[in-house]
Amino acid sequence: MTATAALLAEALQAHGLQLRGGFAVQPDEGLGAVTDGRPVTSLWMVGVVGSAFWPTFVASSFYRDGLPDPLDRWSQSIGDALAQRLGGRALYPFDGPPYHPFQRWADRAEVLQPSRMLLRIHPQFGLWHAYRFALALPQALEVQDVAHIQTSANSSKPPGACGSLPGTPPTAQGVSAPRFETGLCATCSGQPCLSACPVGAYSTAGFNLAACATHLHTEAGQPCMQAGCQARRACPVGAEHRYRPEHAAFHMRAFAAGRGHAG
Numbered sequence: 001m002t003a004t005a006a007l008l009a010e011a012l013q014a015h016g017l018q019l020r021g022g023f024a025v026q027p028d029e030g031l032g033a034v035t036d037g038r039p040v041t042s043l044w045m046v047g048v049v050g051s052a053f054w055p056t057f058v059a060s061s062f063y064r065d066g067l068p069d070p071l072d073r074w075s076q077s078i079g080d081a082l083a084q085r086l087g088g089r090a091l092y093p094f095d096g097p098p099y100h101p102f103q104r105w106a107d108r109a110e111v112l113q114p115s116r117m118l119l120r121i122h123p124q125f126g127l128w129h130a131y132r133f134a135l136a137l138p139q140a141l142e143v144q145d146v147a148h149i150q151t152s153a154n155s156s157k158p159p160g161a162c163g164s165l166p167g168t169p170p171t172a173q174g175v176s177a178p179r180f181e182t183g184l185c186a187t188c189s190g191q192p193c194l195s196a197c198p199v200g201a202y203s204t205a206g207f208n209l210a211a212c213a214t215h216l217h218t219e220a221g222q223p224c225m226q227a228g229c230q231a232r233r234a235c236p237v238g239a240e241h242r243y244r245p246e247h248a249a250f251h252m253r254a255f256a257a258g259r260g261h262a263g
Ligand code: B12
Pocket: 092, 093, 094, 099, 100, 101, 102, 103, 104, 105, 114, 115, 117, 118, 119, 120, 121, 127, 129, 130, 131, 132, 180, 207, 209, 251, 252, 255, 261, 262, 263
């Protein structure tokens, strides 16, 4: 593992965050230079898996200070400090519109697929993962870093409940997403996410945001508000990584209030 990857992995662990992967950036991708003028040559994705970060975040001043968007501000404090330490720039999923293409970047950084829920599905973590920031760095990404990150992320047994993942492991150049028609969702028995929403917000046609948002403000929507999206919870892949109720409720409150939806 290179010094950059080792430093990142250790620093993130202290916050309950995970180095999710990285990929080499081409000069024509518009990511520009870092502050001292060197070109950005690698992008490193940082995110959450399950509720691992929740206790650290809840213990932080950001959670308690009563100001808006505590999770975004917590993420910024960590991302900006790391970027400064490594001579790079931190990029955030909530900066926009226009937004940085985090899902497309994630596809290049680790083995993911699009899902019926439109979220990216991971063979081990299922739908229970999200991104907090990306670091655009002048340091080159080595194949050994990618191999190390992937080995760490896949150290426990994959679920296999909804089929196996046909993706290939990323290289330092990244991978394109495996085909949706042949992935975990295509082989999922009964596709329970599509029938679990009480107002049918998810279908093969996509996500009906208005139906969901309206429901969340009714009495009948309180189970979603308190325990998280029932459609997402119905997915059997990575079920052991489902968010804790208090963590899920935090995201649902932000989502229903139209104030971000960080996870
Ligand atoms: C706007 C936005 C929304 C909008 C619209 C989402 C949409 N699909 O269009 C709304 C408010 C509905 C929304 C809701 C949620 N979102 Co949202 N959202 C975003 C945000 C901020 C910007 C998306 C965007 O426009 N990107 C710009 C384009 C250029 O980037 P992109 O990588 O190409 O992304 C697009 C494609 O990947 C495409 N896409 C996604 N899946 C598929 C599948 C196929 C087959 C194809 C062809 C395309 C496609 O949709 C993306 C947007 O157009 C992203 C963060 C980010 N910066 O990307 C989070 C993000 C996508 N959301 C996220 C989450 C977790 C949610 C919620 C679950 C939050 C919650 N707790 O309720 C819900 C679930 C709704 C859903 N099923 O999509 C996560 C997804 C993580 C993951 N595992 O994939 C992200 C990445 C934020 C994060 N911090 O990690 N979201």
